[in-house]
Amino acid sequence: MGALEEAHLAAAVAAACACEEEEDDLELLGGEAEPAAAEDDAMEPAVRALLVGLGEDERREGLRRTPKRVAKAFRDGTRGYRQKVKDIVQGALFPEVGVDKRTGSAGGTGGQVVVRDIELFSYCESCLLPFSIQCHVGYVPSGGRVVGLSKLSRVSDMFAKRLQNPQRLANEVCSALHASIQPAGVAVAMQCWHIPLPENLECKTLQGWIKTSHASRSGVFEGESSTLWSDFLALLKFRGIDMDVGNHSAYIPWCPLRSHEVPLSNWHCKKNSNNGMVSAVTSMLLSLGEDPLRKELLGTPQRYVQWLMKFRVCNVDVKLNGFTLGNNVSAYERPGGGTADHGSIRSELHLPFCAQCEHHLLPFYGVVHIGYFDDGSGEGIDRSHFQALVHFYGCKLQVQERMTRQIAEAVYSVSHNGAMVVVEAYHSCMISRGVEKIRSNTATIAVLGQFLTDPSAKACFLQSVLDTAGSAV
Amino acid sequence: MGALEEAHLAAAVAAACACEEEEDDLELLGGEAEPAAAEDDAMEPAVRALLVGLGEDERREGLRRTPKRVAKAFRDGTRGYRQKVKDIVQGALFPEVGVDKRTGSAGGTGGQVVVRDIELFSYCESCLLPFSIQCHVGYVPSGGRVVGLSKLSRVSDMFAKRLQNPQRLANEVCSALHASIQPAGVAVAMQCWHIPLPENLECKTLQGWIKTSHASRSGVFEGESSTLWSDFLALLKFRGIDMDVGNHSAYIPWCPLRSHEVPLSNWHCKKNSNNGMVSAVTSMLLSLGEDPLRKELLGTPQRYVQWLMKFRVCNVDVKLNGFTLGNNVSAYERPGGGTADHGSIRSELHLPFCAQCEHHLLPFYGVVHIGYFDDGSGEGIDRSHFQALVHFYGCKLQVQERMTRQIAEAVYSVSHNGAMVVVEAYHSCMISRGVEKIRSNTATIAVLGQFLTDPSAKACFLQSVLDTAGSAV
Numbered sequence: 001m002g003a004l005e006e007a008h009l010a011a012a013v014a015a016a017c018a019c020e021e022e023e024d025d026l027e028l029l030g031g032e033a034e035p036a037a038a039e040d041d042a043m044e045p046a047v048r049a050l051l052v053g054l055g056e057d058e059r060r061e062g063l064r065r066t067p068k069r070v071a072k073a074f075r076d077g078t079r080g081y082r083q084k085v086k087d088i089v090q091g092a093l094f095p096e097v098g099v100d101k102r103t104g105s106a107g108g109t110g111g112q113v114v115v116r117d118i119e120l121f122s123y124c125e126s127c128l129l130p131f132s133i134q135c136h137v138g139y140v141p142s143g144g145r146v147v148g149l150s151k152l153s154r155v156s157d158m159f160a161k162r163l164q165n166p167q168r169l170a171n172e173v174c175s176a177l178h179a180s181i182q183p184a185g186v187a188v189a190m191q192c193w194h195i196p197l198p199e200n201l202e203c204k205t206l207q208g209w210i211k212t213s214h215a216s217r218s219g220v221f222e223g224e225s226s227t228l229w230s231d232f233l234a235l236l237k238f239r240g241i242d243m244d245v246g247n248h249s250a251y252i253p254w255c256p257l258r259s260h261e262v263p264l265s266n267w268h269c270k271k272n273s274n275n276g277m278v279s280a281v282t283s284m285l286l287s288l289g290e291d292p293l294r295k296e297l298l299g300t301p302q303r304y305v306q307w308l309m310k311f312r313v314c315n316v317d318v319k320l321n322g323f324t325l326g327n328n329v330s331a332y333e334r335p336g337g338g339t340a341d342h343g344s345i346r347s348e349l350h351l352p353f354c355a356q357c358e359h360h361l362l363p364f365y366g367v368v369h370i371g372y373f374d375d376g377s378g379e380g381i382d383r384s385h386f387q388a389l390v391h392f393y394g395c396k397l398q399v400q401e402r403m404t405r406q407i408a409e410a411v412y413s414v415s416h417n418g419a420m421v422v423v424e425a426y427h428s429c430m431i432s433r434g435v436e437k438i439r440s441n442t443a444t445i446a447v448l449g450q451f452l453t454d455p456s457a458k459a460c461f462l463q464s465v466l467d468t469a470g471s472a473v
Numbered sequence: 474m475g476a477l478e479e480a481h482l483a484a485a486v487a488a489a490c491a492c493e494e495e496e497d498d499l500e501l502l503g504g505e506a507e508p509a510a511a512e513d514d515a516m517e518p519a520v521r522a523l524l525v526g527l528g529e530d531e532r533r534e535g536l537r538r539t540p541k542r543v544a545k546a547f548r549d550g551t552r553g554y555r556q557k558v559k560d561i562v563q564g565a566l567f568p569e570v571g572v573d574k575r576t577g578s579a580g581g582t583g584g585q586v587v588v589r590d591i592e593l594f595s596y597c598e599s600c601l602l603p604f605s606i607q608c609h610v611g612y613v614p615s616g617g618r619v620v621g622l623s624k625l626s627r628v629s630d631m632f633a634k635r636l637q638n639p640q641r642l643a644n645e646v647c648s649a650l651h652a653s654i655q656p657a658g659v660a661v662a663m664q665c666w667h668i669p670l671p672e673n674l675e676c677k678t679l680q681g682w683i684k685t686s687h688a689s690r691s692g693v694f695e696g697e698s699s700t701l702w703s704d705f706l707a708l709l710k711f712r713g714i715d716m717d718v719g720n721h722s723a724y725i726p727w728c729p730l731r732s733h734e735v736p737l738s739n740w741h742c743k744k745n746s747n748n749g750m751v752s753a754v755t756s757m758l759l760s761l762g763e764d765p766l767r768k769e770l771l772g773t774p775q776r777y778v779q780w781l782m783k784f785r786v787c788n789v790d791v792k793l794n795g796f797t798l799g800n801n802v803s804a805y806e807r808p809g810g811g812t813a814d815h816g817s818i819r820s821e822l823h824l825p826f827c828a829q830c831e832h833h834l835l836p837f838y839g840v841v842h843i844g845y846f847d848d849g850s851g852e853g854i855d856r857s858h859f860q861a862l863v864h865f866y867g868c869k870l871q872v873q874e875r876m877t878r879q880i881a882e883a884v885y886s887v888s889h890n891g892a893m894v895v896v897e898a899y900h901s902c903m904i905s906r907g908v909e910k911i912r913s914n915t916a917t918i919a920v921l922g923q924f925l926t927d928p929s930a931k932a933c934f935l936q937s938v939l940d941t942a943g944s945a946v
Contacts, residue, residue, distance in 0.1 A: 110920030227928045234935040235916045443708040447583030455700045462707040
């Protein structure tokens with residue numbers, strides 16, 4: 001072993017020690033006596049197998065603790081398997097004398113209680129990717145009892161923290177609340193959003209997302225003529241929520257990986273390359289206590305691997321040098337007419353991307369804005385070339401900071417006067433893990449060349465992004 | 474003891490046993506080895522003293538476990554006192570080789586990383602009421618290291634979960650991140666909202682809320698000419714966030730209870746009535762490990778008691794019977810002209826209210842919509858009378874379900890044909906406790922008389938609310 005290698009090893013060991021405490025977030029530990037060790041032990045090798053299958057070096061710094069992190073996040077995201085409705089609702093039923101004074105449900109006052117806009121996250125049982133939920137829960141009190149409002153949210157969250165299909169989620173929340181509160185009826189409505197395949201992410205608005213609406217109802221909410229159901233829908237409309245739930249009572253396959261999947265039989269042809277990864281995902285399901293042979297989970301490991309493989313290491317390098325300059329880009333003009341002082345600054349804005357966070361194996365997605373100086377010929381680089389560049393640096397295991405810099409450096413290599421890149425992204429790992437900051441959004445900047453030394457050039461580019469921000473993410 | 478009393482006692486004991494598990498929410502237990510018992514023991518008697526001071530019967534069903542619940546929620550809401558920045562950040566610093574290739578901060582790429590729209594809740598150190606925060610955190614990496622994105626959110630949350638002043642919160646987040654990440658600089662910007670005094674809650678839009686903006690910056694973000702600070706503000710503008718932070722560097726007293734407070738010297742006159750409550754709140758501060766003599770906390774117990782006393786039991790009963798009918802209410806007309814089929818249905822919409830949740834001693838606030846049938850005289854009841862009714866039933870320790878029914882019954886007592894009430898409210902207890910569902914909003918309905926039997930009358934009233942919903946909460 002050479003001196004250089006020894007030094008590298010020593011540094012790695014030191015880093016490993018420094019990282020010992022990593023991710024021991026108080027918020028994530030949960031209150032349970034975690035029987036984690038054994039189960040996580042089964043999950044970590046599975047994640048390592050996935051990394052290897054992606055062509056990654058599992059020992060490189062950014063990935064070294066990814067198996068531990070993924071195992072922990074996955075266990076946290078499926079904690080609903082280890083919770084019970086009884087523990088949540090029991091004791092949170094309050095006698096509400098007034099409700100009892102008259103006969104009939106809700107004390108004869110035709111009343112109902114609705115908690116609207118409960119934001120949840122769940123995991124799609126078809127592909128193991130997270131999906132987001134806007135959940136609305138109502139019930140009609142009976143027997144002179146009301147339930148603590150937060151319990152409607154907690155019970156919904158409990159079922160969301162399992163591998164789910166949106167309609168089953170609605171049904172499970174409805175029947176669990178009905179059984180535990182024993183009201184005159186329960187109404188559940190939810191809108192769900194599933195990330196599309198990376199290639200279907202649309203520019204600017206992320207409109208490629210798959211959206212469905214689902215409902216489930218019991219007791220007095222049932223039946224075509226239930227006026228309580230009409231009232232429930234009216235209360236949702238007050239918040240701008242228009243439920244189109246007529247045709248979604250069945251278990252519709254909504255997962256985009258189901259409609260684009262490789263037929264199961266074809267997987268045998270790919271056996272050598274992907275079989276290890278599929279087995280690894282199957283063992284992850286087993287360690288959650290799930291049955292991989294359950295009808296809805298058949299093919300799930302294959303679909304998750306199919307998704308991951310979209311982000312596998314690509315050893316081809318992409319350079320802009322070879323690209324021809326097209327005419328398809330116009331110089332930035334200040335709003336209200338008048339060319340900018342920096343007439344030679346060009347920009348390509350709102351280029352969509354979807355990457356996979358190398359720390360958590362979860363997607364982050366958003367838009368890239370690129371600014372550069374043209375070469376004096378007055379011609380810019382065609383947008384499609386930038387989109388290819390973004391795809392190359394985005395569609396892999398990444399971190400946003402590195403991706404931003406890499407794109408900036410690639411652009412700088414052909415636009416020698418200067419390059420500037422802004423990336424705006426939502427991180428599923430910020431949402432579906434313990435932090436659960438649903439609306440938080442991360443922006444990164446990299447600035448090179450003249451943009452670094454000329455603040456007005458930088459400001460000019462940022463203004464061009466701002467002018468189009470209304471139509472953005 | 475009579476047979477009736479014995480039966481009552483037996484029922485109470487049974488209820489107590491059934492409630493034994495109450496609020497043992499897994500989500501709330503936290504991962505810490507809680508040294509809770511002794512401290513909560515000090516807090517629960519304090520809460521009981523507050524209930525007695527409010528003229529309440531602390532043994533009535535809705536309040537029986539309120540001391541336990543408040544103690545737990547208060548401890549959870551101030552868990553930041555028992556967390557350390559080191560534990561959160563340590564080990565989440567990732568070497569990012571590319572950032573190191575060039576000299577200067579962010580590897581010479583003029584870059585920064587900004588997490589925008591982190592939603593937080595904190596407690597105002599001036600009055601102990603929760604306030605909400607939209608937090609934005611940026612930093613410029615240095616030394617070839619980036620920090621896990623979620624840590625920016627977690628560190629911010631840690632300081633928010635203490636008794637705070639908005640500007641100090643911004644400063645503490647900034648300096649803690651600077652010390653722990655050792656970047657080239659940290660930028661923190663936040664917008665904060667504080668609930669106003671109940672009497673200042675405005676109709677429809679809740680515009681009475683006190684809003685302030687605060688910023689704190691270190692390193693390369695400092696100075697008037699910092700272009701990195703300009704970039705940071707530009708990235709916020711992309712999300713529609715316009716920071717007006719020029720004049721908020723000082724610790725401005727923003728708490729509405731500070732500007733309307735009873736001078737401290739006057740409290741001696743009230744000694745007999747409120748002194749016990751003030752002592753109780755002081756003991757709550759002590760049990761958090763806070764120093765009640767810290768400058769910023771002087772007067773806090775008095776202010777919190779002053780707030781609570783706005784919701785004290787009022788033994789006067791309010792009836793609409795005595796009110797004269799005015800001309801100030803017009804019959805509901807369908808949008809697009811044309812009177813409704815139910816010409817005699819009248820409505821008073823968006824009556825603001827602020828109540829105090831009897832389960833958590835935290836405010837819930839929103840609007841009340843009232844529908845009723847006029848008496849045939851063609852004259853309605855003046856809006857001010859309804860507002861007085863809402864104030865009477867709202868401004869006390871309440872639960873939303875009961876308040877809805879009580880208002881409906883009061884209206885029904887004068888409008889014998891029918892009465893219908895919808896209450897829409899945000900509950901601080903749904904937000905600042907463990908659930909943290911910031912956008913969730915609860916709607917309750919009570920329906921009496923002809924509204925119960927005539928679905929079209931009910932639909933007509935709900936439509937009138939919907940038609941004005943755009944301008945509502």
